[in-house]
Amino acid sequence: MAQQSTGLDPIEIVLNEKVETDETWLDQVDLVHNAIPEINYQHIRTSTNFLGKHLDLPLMISAVTGGIRNSQAIHQDLAEVAEKKGIAYGLGSQRTMIESVEDKHNFDVRHKAPKTMVLGNLGLLQIKKHTIEDIKKAIEPLKLDGLCIHLNPAHEIIRNKGNTDFSDSLRTLDGFIKRIGIPVIVKEVGNGINKDVAYKLRKIGAKGIDVGGKGGTSWTIINRLMKNDKKASIFDSWGIPTAASILEVKKEKLPVIATGGIRTGLDVAKAIALGADICGIALPILKIYKRRGKTGVEEYLDRIEEELKQVMFLTGSRSINDLRNTDYILYGKLREWQIQRGL
């Protein structure tokens, strides 16, 4: 994302400070236990189709390299793990690549992930700033399956010299989606997407929504800490929790990625039961990669896979499709949100 302004290093901050808000509201969802699952655990299938591509697991390694200058090694390593696990891979912001074509090597991962889904990444502010021809020229050699466009108005008001001109955004996105030539997924990055925004995104032809809900990494906290401001701000936990945002957007029937505080296989299962198609994980992947490299990330994803299968077993879900239809109960604030928003 846009971290070019001065300040402390965002990567040092995410690795060493508490930047997660733990408010996904997935704790206010219970999946209903099934004492006679009638399935053989060995026959459980976690594969799914997302935007026309086969995935072995309904998962994505979400963008984690915004703010990392030399991102070639991490992009290639994580893309390799994504290929091995059969999950989607999200590149970090390609802003620098649009501004300088020499930066292409940082984002070129297709040889490491020839089969699986690789999604590019740009901000709304960059697609406003650059011509469609320049963006096309930069991204075409990467053979991407789609492009995520991130929205981050909350960060921009906290960030040093943030760009707060979000006027004309929908028209810009509309023109971009119609002309870029690959599927566009529009994503928030920690503050969630509401039903009206989801409706508008479907109308202009977005091919998917990443809810990027509140509850995981908070870029409003990160941007505050980058300014060395240690005092909690009213925007530290601003936004729509991930669970609520899934409920907000699902009526549009666009493919939905649930990101923001997804940490366990149970989180993945709950998000899918609520209406997500796949889930994205960012910060834990970066932390494990920094400590234990590719092997650590693989083991972490193996654990999520096992947990997901166990939850599928206990809800009698043989497939991801079954999991989508499993019964759940909503409590507390999430239930209140659902009622008041008419979801």
Ligand SMILES: Cc1cc2nc3c(=O)[nH]c(=O)nc-3n(C[C@H](O)[C@H](O)[C@H](O)COP(=O)(O)O)c2cc1C
């Ligand atoms: C270090 C770091 C860098 C990130 N860089 C980007 C980025 O370049 N583009 C983007 O769209 N999102 C970026 N994100 C946001 C994540 O993709 C994700 O939406 C968000 O962190 C919520 O997921 P989490 O709670 O699992 O971390 C970044 C997140 C982290 C932690």
